[in-house]
Amino acid sequence: MAASAASGRASRSAAKKRTAGQSGSLVERKLRHLGLHEPSDFIVHLPLRYEDETHISSIASLRPGAAGQVEGEVIRSEVQFRPRRQLHAILEDDSGQLVLRWLNFYPSQQKQVEAGKRIRVRGEVRSGFGGYEMVHPKVSAAGTALPEALTPVYPTTDGLSQLSLRKAIDNALGAADLSDTLPDALCKRYGLIPFADAIRVLHHPPANVSYADLIERGHPAWVRIKFDELLAQQLSLAAARAARRKQKACALDAVPGGLVQALRRSLPFSLTAAQERVIADISSDLGRTFPMHRLLQGDVGSGKTIVAAFAAAQAVSSGCQVAIMAPTEILAEQHFHKLESWLKPLGVHTVWLAGSLSAKQRKAALDAAASGQAQLVVGTTALIQEKVAFAKLGLVILDEQHRFGVGQRLELSRKGEGLQDGQALIPHQLNMSATPIPRTLAMTFFADLDVSAIDELPPGRSPVxxxxxxxxxxxxxxxxxxxxxxxxxxxxxxxxxxxxxxxxxxxxxxxxxxxxxxxxxxxxxxxxxxxxxxxxxxxxxxxxxxxxxxxxxxxxxxxxxxxxxxxxxxxxxxxxxxxxxxxxxxxxxxxxxxxxxxxxxxxxxxxxxxxxxxxxxxxxxADGFEIAQRDLDLRGPGEFLGVRQSGQELLRFASLETDIRIAEQAREAVNELRAHYPRHAHAHLRRWMRDKQDFLRT
The missing domain is CATH 3.40.50.300 (P-loop containing nucleotide triphosphate hydrolases)
Incomplete structure (x- = not known):
């Protein structure tokens, strides 16, 4: 038994070396460019699609728009110069003829398709002037053995062939740990096949597997992978929420009879019931000793800025600074003027910081922030530049938060990090969005956030x-x-x-x-x-x-x-x-x-x-939530999450449009896994979320 285990370890070690040393440094660099470093990366680098090279079709059976594979004899091959230089060949079998064209070609390709040669070609069939044709088909020798199963086609990069990638992945399959990260009880409850079986099926589909199930990602192997991916995401969000509860933040208590009450008395308008409810939520969060991380949703014109003003007033009255960052200078400046008009009469020193300031104005703003003289700093991404420092930043407010990359959000939060009794202090964070988050997106990507919604418009606002x-x-x-x-x-x-x-x-x-x-x-x-x-x-x-x-x-x-x-x-x-x-x-x-x-x-x-x-x-x-759901259906989740700027992938395998049921199951499983199977939860995160947790929620 021990000898067998030692033999297995030796085999995996040798396979790791083969993977790492694959075809020299050029291939290694290309693999790293794809994010493939360890065997565990390779095994979840799954096919984009599959090619069916298991049989030969007759030319007469080909149909435009579909891929096909045929064998025959090249009866003519020449380089044509009109309408442009191209290699042109005609392939013939017993049923008909097929035109082959290469718009860019090498002498070796020209030799492959010399007249009289028997070849096998595979490619997408098109309707051309001379009948059906294939442009840049894959060419191989006729008569060679056909594969018994579908051929995987992987995401790749320039200069890295499918053959090299397949070899590297096959080596990794021998080296990687394919043990299951989910307990048997969970797999049985949700009808999930073992992880190792799923991985092997997707990389090496058996001869009897359904092509449609693989392409449409309905096969049980794909279901397992999608469940694993969504579960890893939900575990990360749950871990982030739990970790935040262990972090330290300044408790920003509302001082009775202080700035918050003074702001309320000074307003020339009444707050809506929804605004009052949200202000109470935020006030309660700010009074805690761990950092608030709340998303404030409110449709266009619902009055989010005054809610932000109350949060700022509570922070300032507790002796902390507030930073408000908006994505455009026009919006940031408008926030500045509004907040200053409400808070300056109450003695709050507000500063404006944007890229358009003169050197003298910029220095004055930076000095005011660094000294603590500026209690409220409003600006654009100029706030996250290296020279910007705060004396005691207790609250960060991000307006239209999805317009910032995750790195930018993290950078502003780090401006407020400090120490208290040897423990790091993290500023409270309020994210505001006038683009409501659809339920499906909130369930999968915002599970670690507390969410408040202003769901009514101020009096006097009539529908447009x-x-x-x-x-x-x-x-x-x-x-x-x-x-x-x-x-x-x-x-x-x-x-x-x-x-x-x-x-x-x-x-x-x-x-x-x-x-x-x-x-x-x-x-x-x-x-x-x-x-x-x-x-x-x-x-x-x-x-x-x-x-x-x-x-x-x-x-x-x-x-x-x-x-x-x-x-x-x-x-x-x-x-x-x-x-x-x-x-x-x-x-x-x-x-x-x-x-x-x-x-x-x-x-x-x-x-x-x-x-x-x-x-x-x-x-x-005119319902912002309904519009947001329709926008999600049309464009996908990138715009809501602010990931376009970060370069981070959302979901590689699961889809919010088609896999809601799987997402709900993954969400159900999180608490059980964390409470009763912590070792499984840890192993699952290591497999799926290595080095990505920091970017999940900032």
């Missing part, structure tokens, strides 16, 4: 009327703009591009501004876009808020946060080019006063199916 109008009716839209302005109201006209793009043929903001100014000579027409100098943008937005501009032509720089109650009309040019969440955010710039507001989605025909779905969704509902 949404209209779909083809751009051929532009004159009607211009008439609507004139009518609104005559009644003393203001309007936005949003365009997707600043400079001309022949490919997209879009109206640009610059051209639209010139045309509208010409068509509406009695109207004050302003222009704002991302390429303007910051001072110019600030002046234009100030003039618009002050009523000195009637019609503001803009790009999506006004997408979030801009608050002009007198603006009652929003025209979105080429609405079909915008994302659904973006359209919802833009629509939210109007309807902020007590007058009926209108959002005109002006589109260019013909509409694609996706564009039609987006516009229909916006027309049919």
């Amino acid at each position: 009327l949404t209209k779909l109008i083809a751009d051929s009716r532009r004159d009607e839209v211009l008439s609507s703009v004139m009518a609104e302005v005559r009644q003393g109201r203001q309007a936005y006209w949003v365009c997707p591009l600043v400079e001309e793009s022949e490919a997209l043929q879009l109206q640009t903001a610059v051209d639209t501004h010139a045309r509208l100014a010409s068509a509406l000579p009695d109207m004050r027409v302003g222009l704002v876009h991302g390429k303007l100098a910051t001072a110019e943008k600030q002046q234009i937005m100030h003039d618009f808020r002050a009523g000195l501009v009637d019609l503001l032509v803009a790009t999506t720089v006004i997408e979030v946060g801009v608050d002009v109650p007198n603006a009652s009309l929003m025209i979105i040019e080429h609405a079909e080019r915008f994302g659904l969440a973006q359209l919802h955010q833009l629509r939210g710039r109007v309807g902020r006063g007590d007058r009926q507001s209108i959002c005109v989605l002006m589109y260019q025909t013909p509409l694609s199916a996706i564009a039609r779905q987006r516009l229909r969704a916006l027309y049919e509902t």
Whole structure:
């Protein structure tokens, strides 16, 4: 028995060496580029798809759009020069002929398909001018033995062949630990096959396996892998939540009769019941000695900024600083002005920090933050630059948190790390989002967060009327703009591009501004876009808020946060080019006063199916949660999670669209695994989440 175990260890050790030394340093570098370092990485580098090379088809049976494999004799082969240089060959079997083409080729490939040779080719079949054809097919010698099972095709990188990758993975299969990380009772309850069986089936499908089950990822082997991936994610989130409870944070207690009460007394408006509920949730969290990590969801215009002000007031009254970071300068500056107007009269020193500051202004802001003189610092990603330091940062607030990469969120939090009695202090964190998180996403990616929702609008906010109008009716839209302005109201006209793009043929903001100014000579027409100098943008937005501009032509720089109650009309040019969440955010710039507001989605025909779905969704509902769910269905979870900027993968194998049942099962299993099978839970995390936990939730 001992000899057998020793032999197994020796075999695995030898296989590890074969994997590591595979074909020299070039292949090693390519494998590392794919994130493949240890045998445990290789075994879960699973196929993207499979090729069926188990049989030969006749040429006559081939169909366009499908892959096929045929054998025959090359009856003609030549290099053609029209319409471009290419290698052209004709393959013939007993049933017909097939054209083979290579647009780029080597002399060795030309030799492979010389006239008179019998070859086997595999590729996708297309309809060409001379009948069916294959472009750049895979070529091998005719008559060689056919594989008995499907051939896996792996994700790879330039310069790393499928053959090299398969060899490396096969070596790893001999070296890796394939023991199961799930207890038998759990596998039995959810009908899961053993991990080792699943891995072997996916890398080396048996001859009798269903091709459709493998491709559509419905095979029990895929179900096991998807369950494992989702379970690892849920375990990581649960571990993150438990670890946060062990961290130390300053308890920011609300001082009776202090700043929080003073802020409440000074407000010229009443808070909604939803705002009061959320403020109470956050206040309770801030009073604890472990860091708050709460997500505040609120639809466009629901009043999240005043909630942030109450959280800031509680932190400041406890002797700590607050940092608020927003993704755009316009939004950050608007937060600054609002918060300063509420808190400065109460004695709170608020500082603005953005990339557009002069060197002198920047130094003053940095000194104020570092000395503790600045109690509230509001800014953009300038807040996370190396020179920025805080005396005692107790609360971090991230607005539109999904627009920041996970690394950026982590960096701001680290600005507040300190020591108390030898233990690290972590600042409390409040994440705000006007893009509600769909239930499926919240269940899988936000399981470690406490979530609050402002689910009602402040009094006086009326629903925005949404209209779909083809751009051929532009004159009607211009008439609507004139009518609104005559009644003393203001309007936005949003365009997707600043400079001309022949490919997209879009109206640009610059051209639209010139045309509208010409068509509406009695109207004050302003222009704002991302390429303007910051001072110019600030002046234009100030003039618009002050009523000195009637019609503001803009790009999506006004997408979030801009608050002009007198603006009652929003025209979105080429609405079909915008994302659904973006359209919802833009629509939210109007309807902020007590007058009926209108959002005109002006589109260019013909509409694609996706564009039609987006516009229909916006027309049919104003519910941010419903829109968020439809946006998830259309675009996937990347935009909600802020992972585009981080480069981190979401789910490699499971899908939120099709695997909700598996996700729910994985979520059920987490507490049991952590409570009763801690060794299994640890092993499972090591297999699936090595070096990734830090990026799961920041």
